[in-house]
Amino acid sequence: MSSKPAIGFCGLGAMGFGMATHLVKSGYPVSGFDVYAPTLEKFNAARGTPAMTLTESAKNKNFYVCMVATAQQAESALFSNEDGKKEGVVYHLPQGAVLLLCSTVPSAYAKDVERKLGEVKRGDIHFIDCPVSGGAIRAADGTLSIMAGGSPNALEKGKWLLEELSAPKKLFIVEGGVGAGSNMKMVHQVLAAIQILAVSEAFGFAARLGLDAKDVRKKVLGSEGWSWMFENRSVRTLTEDYFPGASALTIILKDVGIITSMSRLLNFPTPLCTIAEQVYLSGVDRGWGPNDDAGMVRLWTSEPVSNITPTLSPEEISAKLNIVVSLLSGIHLCAAAESIAFAKHVGLPLPQLYELAVEAAGGSALFKEAGAEMISLLDEGKEGKGIAVFGERLKEAVDEAQRIRCPLYLGGGALNLLLMAGGKTANLASLLKLFSQA
Amino acid sequence: MSSKPAIGFCGLGAMGFGMATHLVKSGYPVSGFDVYAPTLEKFNAARGTPAMTLTESAKNKNFYVCMVATAQQAESALFSNEDGKKEGVVYHLPQGAVLLLCSTVPSAYAKDVERKLGEVKRGDIHFIDCPVSGGAIRAADGTLSIMAGGSPNALEKGKWLLEELSAPKKLFIVEGGVGAGSNMKMVHQVLAAIQILAVSEAFGFAARLGLDAKDVRKKVLGSEGWSWMFENRSVRTLTEDYFPGASALTIILKDVGIITSMSRLLNFPTPLCTIAEQVYLSGVDRGWGPNDDAGMVRLWTSEPVSNITPTLSPEEISAKLNIVVSLLSGIHLCAAAESIAFAKHVGLPLPQLYELAVEAAGGSALFKEAGAEMISLLDEGKEGKGIAVFGERLKEAVDEAQRIRCPLYLGGGALNLLLMAGGKTANLASLLKLFSQA
Numbered sequence: 001m002s003s004k005p006a007i008g009f010c011g012l013g014a015m016g017f018g019m020a021t022h023l024v025k026s027g028y029p030v031s032g033f034d035v036y037a038p039t040l041e042k043f044n045a046a047r048g049t050p051a052m053t054l055t056e057s058a059k060n061k062n063f064y065v066c067m068v069a070t071a072q073q074a075e076s077a078l079f080s081n082e083d084g085k086k087e088g089v090v091y092h093l094p095q096g097a098v099l100l101l102c103s104t105v106p107s108a109y110a111k112d113v114e115r116k117l118g119e120v121k122r123g124d125i126h127f128i129d130c131p132v133s134g135g136a137i138r139a140a141d142g143t144l145s146i147m148a149g150g151s152p153n154a155l156e157k158g159k160w161l162l163e164e165l166s167a168p169k170k171l172f173i174v175e176g177g178v179g180a181g182s183n184m185k186m187v188h189q190v191l192a193a194i195q196i197l198a199v200s201e202a203f204g205f206a207a208r209l210g211l212d213a214k215d216v217r218k219k220v221l222g223s224e225g226w227s228w229m230f231e232n233r234s235v236r237t238l239t240e241d242y243f244p245g246a247s248a249l250t251i252i253l254k255d256v257g258i259i260t261s262m263s264r265l266l267n268f269p270t271p272l273c274t275i276a277e278q279v280y281l282s283g284v285d286r287g288w289g290p291n292d293d294a295g296m297v298r299l300w301t302s303e304p305v306s307n308i309t310p311t312l313s314p315e316e317i318s319a320k321l322n323i324v325v326s327l328l329s330g331i332h333l334c335a336a337a338e339s340i341a342f343a344k345h346v347g348l349p350l351p352q353l354y355e356l357a358v359e360a361a362g363g364s365a366l367f368k369e370a371g372a373e374m375i376s377l378l379d380e381g382k383e384g385k386g387i388a389v390f391g392e393r394l395k396e397a398v399d400e401a402q403r404i405r406c407p408l409y410l411g412g413g414a415l416n417l418l419l420m421a422g423g424k425t426a427n428l429a430s431l432l433k434l435f436s437q438a
Numbered sequence: 439m440s441s442k443p444a445i446g447f448c449g450l451g452a453m454g455f456g457m458a459t460h461l462v463k464s465g466y467p468v469s470g471f472d473v474y475a476p477t478l479e480k481f482n483a484a485r486g487t488p489a490m491t492l493t494e495s496a497k498n499k500n501f502y503v504c505m506v507a508t509a510q511q512a513e514s515a516l517f518s519n520e521d522g523k524k525e526g527v528v529y530h531l532p533q534g535a536v537l538l539l540c541s542t543v544p545s546a547y548a549k550d551v552e553r554k555l556g557e558v559k560r561g562d563i564h565f566i567d568c569p570v571s572g573g574a575i576r577a578a579d580g581t582l583s584i585m586a587g588g589s590p591n592a593l594e595k596g597k598w599l600l601e602e603l604s605a606p607k608k609l610f611i612v613e614g615g616v617g618a619g620s621n622m623k624m625v626h627q628v629l630a631a632i633q634i635l636a637v638s639e640a641f642g643f644a645a646r647l648g649l650d651a652k653d654v655r656k657k658v659l660g661s662e663g664w665s666w667m668f669e670n671r672s673v674r675t676l677t678e679d680y681f682p683g684a685s686a687l688t689i690i691l692k693d694v695g696i697i698t699s700m701s702r703l704l705n706f707p708t709p710l711c712t713i714a715e716q717v718y719l720s721g722v723d724r725g726w727g728p729n730d731d732a733g734m735v736r737l738w739t740s741e742p743v744s745n746i747t748p749t750l751s752p753e754e755i756s757a758k759l760n761i762v763v764s765l766l767s768g769i770h771l772c773a774a775a776e777s778i779a780f781a782k783h784v785g786l787p788l789p790q791l792y793e794l795a796v797e798a799a800g801g802s803a804l805f806k807e808a809g810a811e812m813i814s815l816l817d818e819g820k821e822g823k824g825i826a827v828f829g830e831r832l833k834e835a836v837d838e839a840q841r842i843r844c845p846l847y848l849g850g851g852a853l854n855l856l857l858m859a860g861g862k863t864a865n866l867a868s869l870l871k872l873f874s875q876a
Binding site for chain 2: 284299300398417
């Protein structure tokens with residue numbers, strides 16, 4: 001008999017399976033449900049307790065984790081009441097149970113859950129809105145980053161479980177109640193969504209410039225064009241590890257869809273995420289949805305980017321590598337502004353976003369440097385340093401791309417933001433101001 | 439013997455051949471050069487006088503028309519001096535000749551020509567920067583629209599020839615000297631470049647909504663989503679007349695390239711043209727460069743759009759047709775702002791742009807209505823009417839597109855401009871202001 005409390009779980013996908021089995025390994029009895037039967041067998045083999053129904057997974061569980069893929073799936077798992085059968089989890093949790101929603105959902109949906117709990121007279125449930133970040137490996141290690149919002153009471157009761165699933169210092173309790181966790185994840189994903197596509201745009205551009213992808217990777221990693229996503233995805237770009245790779249295009253497409261739909265709901269502009277979303281959709285149109293998102297580079301070149309043997313002189317290689325860095329730097333600067341301005345708009349604590357993102361998947365050299373200054377500007381109403389140099393360098397990249405007829409979706413979009421921010425007189429404050437008319 | 443003056447001509451492509459043979463029909467002796475020999479035979483058959491060299495086409499011609507495709511070709515035709523051979527036109531024109539450059543080129547290049555004429559000691563030549571618009575049929579009819587800039591003296595001497603080539607009331611003498619004609623053409627092409635892609639985006643979206651393209655055409659033509667480009671291109675969309683159709687993708691790509699390169703040179707943002715350019719480039723990547731630009735709809739659907747038999751109810755059809763109109767209206771509103779603001783930035787007379795574009799290929803219902811108000815605003819510093827309704831309706835289109843996973847490059851871009859302009863508080867002035875920080 002375990003002295004540890006029983007935990008209910010639904011959604012045993014790549015992330016959920018890791019999280020649930022980590023809890024099992026840590027000595028908790030976990031009753032896990034998934035709609036896909038083979039997963040339940042696998043869960044059984046990993047010493048979890050498969051639940052045949054949602055109801056079964058929820059009964060007598062004072063703690064419950066919902067880790068399905070989308071808000072639609074969460075709605076069904078939590079509140080399913082077809083033909084009055086009340087199969088949803090919330091109808092079966094014991095009085096005062098703690099319910100963690102770890103899926104990435106719009107904050108508006110997290111707030112909906114809170115409201116609906118009241119409607120179905122389960123206001124006693126301690127609901128925590130706590131999306132996670134970090135990928136399947138960290139999920140299985142219990143070292144995720146978690147962004148959690150909820151009532152003080154719910155957070156107090158659920159904190160130990162959040163700590164079980166997260167790394168030390170990677171549990172971020174976000175002020176603002178239910179919805180705040182999802183908002184924090186959303187603004188982090190602004191960085192992720194833009195910077196993932198930027199990896200492909202940079203490698204695609206570089207390939208058309210005749211650069212060896214290995215040279216590009218080496219150059220970017222040691223430059224201000226660095227991003228966590230570039231370092232992470234470029235491993236797969238160099239080996240064409242897209243089938244399925246590690247992170248399907250449809251996943252980042254779902255996340256960017258949350259960003260742009262919240263953007264419309266809140267009348268807040270997200271110009272680079274919008275561009276990224278359209279380009280991701282064009283990838284889905286080509287049948288690449290299940291492939292790794294690094295495979296978006298195939299929009300630019302059907303040739304493997306690591307097959308290119310440069311015929312350029314060392315000087316030319318050096319000059320062209322520099323303009324690839326210029327492209328990434330300009331995009332990342334604007335991504336930082338888009339993320340930070342959105343965080344401000346939804347009322348998130350900016351220093352916490354900074355602390356979280358700078359060492360997570362949204363991190364970039366530009367976010368680290370200019371992001372810190374942007375946040376202090378927004379607090380203090382200062383002008384901020386001039387950023388004309390980013391525009392000028394981005395122009396070089398866009399000029400060259402135009403010459404060789406290479407589309408630069410994000411590069412073109414970022415340059416226009418820098419021009420709208422004032423071009424030669426642009427500074428960090430004028431860039432942020434583009435987002436603050438709404 | 440003709441009593442009419444002899445005219446030299448180079449560049450007998452689709453446009454130039456029509457213009458040159460129109461002059462022949464009007465009784466002028468025309469000496470025409472082209473690098474493509476079969477064209478010269480055709481010109482001969484049309485009673486033109488083929489010139490075997492540029493030199494021959496220019497000698498003893500007091501009037502000369504250059505109608506090559508690009509600035510690069512113009513540079514070669516006018517100033518070619520390889521190995522000191524001085525084959526270029528400017529070395530052979532008689533003293534005080536009138537030289538018309540009708541190609542669409544960056545205004546910076548037109549000014550370069552003026553400067554270089556001085557450098558090669560041909561400041562005596564009366565140079566007119568006079569790009570044209572209207573297509574091959576109107577070229578052959580002598581009913582083009584012409585936007586002409588030059589010194590008063592040059593314009594006085596060349597006016598009769600410009601009149602021979604243009605329709606009554608379609609000759610626009612643009613104040614500002616050499617460069618002003620090219621600038622006027624450029625800002626007109628801002629409308630053209632955006633609105634051509636909008637035709638494909640609208641039909642592609644409509645096809646994915648399950649709408650019959652014939653219904654779409656009918657609806658749009660009678661709505662505020664109307665544009666000259668939609669009316670013109672949709673004929674080819676409905677019949678898949680893309681091979682080669684009437685206007686190659688590479689032509690509008692060249693024009694949009696002039697816009698975005700001048701945009702960079704002048705530090706002026708052109709966000710929708712930039713998006714359009716990237717999408718056109720992606721069409722070129724697919725091998726569609728020589729096809730009609732209306733064929734860009736194939737980015738959205740490989741199925742002919744006129745093959746769709748709707749399975750929707752009349753109410754659904756009506757609702758979906760309305761969101762297609764919303765898409766076009768939102769894009770055209772922002773296109774009007776981008777064009778008018780750019781015209782203001784380069785110092786063009788806005789009422790003249792309005793007069794020219796409203797009845798030309800750049801015309802749209804929104805340009806006609808909101809464009810007039812934008813121009814008076816820029817003159818008088820007023821706020822202008824609220825445009826939140828365009829944003830709200832565009833959101834419906836973008837919401838639905840997201841739901842069915844349909845990329846809307848321009849629709850997404852336009853919505854973000856409306857959100858940056860203030861969303862619910864956006865007005866025409868705040869939209870124009872996005873372009874005026876530079």
